[in-house]
Amino acid sequence: MTIVMGIETSCDETGVGFVENGKLLGDALSSSMAEHVRFGGVVPEIAARAHVSALVPTVRxxxxxADLSLADVGAVAVTAGPGLATALHVGVAAAKAYALALDVPLYAVHHLAGHAAADTLEHGPLPPRCVVLIVSGGHTSLLLVEDLVRIPIVHLSDTLDDAAGEAFDKVARVLGLPYPGGPSIDRAARSGDPAAVAFPRPLTGPGDDALGFSFSGLKTAVARYVERGPAAGVSVEDIAASFQESVADVLTLKALRACRAMEVDTLVIVGGVAANSRIRALAQQRCDEAGVELRVPPMRLCTDNGAMIAAIGDLLVQAGAAPSPERFPATPTIPLTDAQLY
Structure with a gap:
C-alpha cells in the first residue's frame, strides 16, 4: 500500500492530508480567513503569504x-488548479520539493475532482455511475461521473454567472451579515421564515436550460428588495431564509432532474456550500421521495482541505496512473474533465 500526502492551497485554506487505500490517516488545516474578513473577500496576495507561513507547520x-513521518510517504498529490494563481504556486512548489526530497511520484490534480473524492473517505468508492453536484464559492456544476480517475468527466451544466457560494457572500454583504456569507446566512435563516419573500427561482421557466444555473439575478433581486425597504414585519432573518430557500430549491430540483435524465440512482453533493443545512435537508427529502441515494461528505470535508487531494491522489495511485511531469505548471483556470491535470 502507498501512503499519499495531499496538499491544497487553491484559496485561503492550507490543507494537508494523508490517505492510504481509501482511508484517511490524518490531516490538518490552517485558514487565513480571519485576515480577509475586513476586505469582505479573499485577497490573493494575503492568501499566498499565509500559505508560505503555514505550509510546513501544517505538514508537521x-x-x-496521522502518527506518521515523512519517510512513510509514498506519493504526493497537489492541487494544480483551478484557484488563485499566487496561492496555487505555493502548494505546487512545496509539493515538488517534497516529492523530490522523498524521491516519490508526484500527481498534479484538479481541485474539483478532489471535492468529489472527499466523499469516498466517508462512504467508500463512488458507484459506477453517479451525478455529482459541486457547489462552492467559485463553482456550481452538475457532472456525470463514471470513474473519477479512469474515464473523462462529463459536464452536464455549469453556472452562467455567479456561483452559489459567491451569491451567498454578496447577499450577506447586502444584509449586513459577516463574511463568509454562507455560514452567516445559514445561521440567520434558522430563525427566519423561508416563505416571507417570494424570491425568483432562476432558470426554472419552460424555455430555460433544464440543468443550467444562474444566481446573479437572484442576488440582484435580494439587493433590490432591500433597497426598496422590506415589507412590514419582514426581518433580515426572513430575507436570509427566503434567499437560501430559493438557492436550495433550484440546486436540488436540477440535481434530481439530472439524475433522472442520466438514469442514475446516486447523487453526490460536494463543495463548501454542501455544508449548508437547508441544502442538505432539502436534498435528502427530495432524494428520499425519488428513490435516489444521497451522498454528502461530513461538514469538515466539504470545504477545501488536504484530505480530499490525498484522496484523489490515492485513487490515481490505485489506478496505476503515471506521475505528472516534473515541470507542470499551476493553472488558475481549467475545466474539470480529468482528475489528473498533467
Whole structure:
C-alpha cells in the first residue's frame, strides 16, 4: 500500500492530508480567513503569504495527527488548479520539493475532482455511475461521473454567472451579515421564515436550460428588495431564509432532474456550500421521495482541505496512473474533465 500526502492551497485554506487505500490517516488545516474578513473577500496576495507561513507547520501537524513521518510517504498529490494563481504556486512548489526530497511520484490534480473524492473517505468508492453536484464559492456544476480517475468527466451544466457560494457572500454583504456569507446566512435563516419573500427561482421557466444555473439575478433581486425597504414585519432573518430557500430549491430540483435524465440512482453533493443545512435537508427529502441515494461528505470535508487531494491522489495511485511531469505548471483556470491535470 502507498501512503499519499495531499496538499491544497487553491484559496485561503492550507490543507494537508494523508490517505492510504481509501482511508484517511490524518490531516490538518490552517485558514487565513480571519485576515480577509475586513476586505469582505479573499485577497490573493494575503492568501499566498499565509500559505508560505503555514505550509510546513501544517505538514508537521498532519503527520503528527496521522502518527506518521515523512519517510512513510509514498506519493504526493497537489492541487494544480483551478484557484488563485499566487496561492496555487505555493502548494505546487512545496509539493515538488517534497516529492523530490522523498524521491516519490508526484500527481498534479484538479481541485474539483478532489471535492468529489472527499466523499469516498466517508462512504467508500463512488458507484459506477453517479451525478455529482459541486457547489462552492467559485463553482456550481452538475457532472456525470463514471470513474473519477479512469474515464473523462462529463459536464452536464455549469453556472452562467455567479456561483452559489459567491451569491451567498454578496447577499450577506447586502444584509449586513459577516463574511463568509454562507455560514452567516445559514445561521440567520434558522430563525427566519423561508416563505416571507417570494424570491425568483432562476432558470426554472419552460424555455430555460433544464440543468443550467444562474444566481446573479437572484442576488440582484435580494439587493433590490432591500433597497426598496422590506415589507412590514419582514426581518433580515426572513430575507436570509427566503434567499437560501430559493438557492436550495433550484440546486436540488436540477440535481434530481439530472439524475433522472442520466438514469442514475446516486447523487453526490460536494463543495463548501454542501455544508449548508437547508441544502442538505432539502436534498435528502427530495432524494428520499425519488428513490435516489444521497451522498454528502461530513461538514469538515466539504470545504477545501488536504484530505480530499490525498484522496484523489490515492485513487490515481490505485489506478496505476503515471506521475505528472516534473515541470507542470499551476493553472488558475481549467475545466474539470480529468482528475489528473498533467
Amino acid at each position: 501537524q498532519a503527520l503528527n495527527n
